[in-house]
């Protein structure tokens with residue numbers, strides 16, 4: 001993974017509005033071909049971060065560099081961006097709206113490309129109707145079509161599933177995963193944890209403008225596992241567990257004890273340690289925490 005090309009390098013990026021520190025000293029790298037989730041609750045600084053990276057807002061401090069080429073305007077040609085739903089013309093259909101987009105972006109009026117992207121976002125047929133008749137999901141997919149019209153290497157999306165119904169969310173998820181499967185790099189801000197877990201390979205997590213996690217989704221999910229333990233004498237087991245470094249006893253429910261293990265201590269190792277203390281487990285069951293649980297824990301830190 002480490003030898004993947006760096007697409008974006010963010011260094012100590014900060015943005016303050018009067019007394020509000022919207023983004024505080026955030027640093028991370030974005031590497032080619034991955035899907036990054038910029039994750040955080042409302043007001044954590046996601047939109048502000050993306051707006052700085054897209055050159056819409058000036059950082060108060062820090063810097064970033066796209067494609068190892070600084071903050072030059074020319075970099076924008078390699079980035080497709082959807083920060084808010086663009087204003088399409090209500091009486092024009094998807095084809096004509098994309099012609100307008102092509103004009104605004106100084107792209108050639110390539111009818112083949114317009115047809116291609118509309119097929120890609122599943123609007124080739126339905127897109128023949130005027131924009132004002134579209135569902136929110138269709139509007140969002142047209143916005144994605146506009147963002148990928150120039151076949152950019154990177155796609156930046158702010159809350160792409162906001163306001164969509166479950167079907168619209170599923171369609172948008174499939175679309176994003178399809179784009180990613182072509183080797184494109186995607187940065188997507190969201191507070192919908194379930195979606196981020198399904199789509200993203202990497203996570204940058206923000207809390208009140210500060211970065212609280214930067215790494216792979218896999219590492220985030222496996223960092224701490226919960227276990228359910230049972231034995232003939234649960235009270236004695238709890239005493240032993242409390243004496244083992246790296247074990248946190250969470251609660252006892254009937255005869256089951258829920259614990260959490262720090263990184264570096266496996267279930268098998270724990271089993272061995274309790275046997276050494278004369279305790280035999282009748283059950284040892286690992287639970288994978290959901291992204292939601294991990295997220296809520298990190299927000300409390």
Ligand SMILES: Nc1ncnc2c1ncn2[C@@H]1O[C@H](COP(=O)(O)OP(=O)(O)OP(=O)(O)O)[C@@H](O)[C@H]1O
Nearest residue numbers: 017020022040041042043044045046047048049191
């Ligand atoms: N123009 C502004 N003036 C003053 N404060 C602002 C401005 N824009 C954003 N903020 C503040 O900066 C912080 C971060 O806001 P931002 O919109 O980046 O968060 P967010 O994570 O994108 O939230 P959401 O999920 O609600 O969009 C918030 O406290 C917000 O109130």
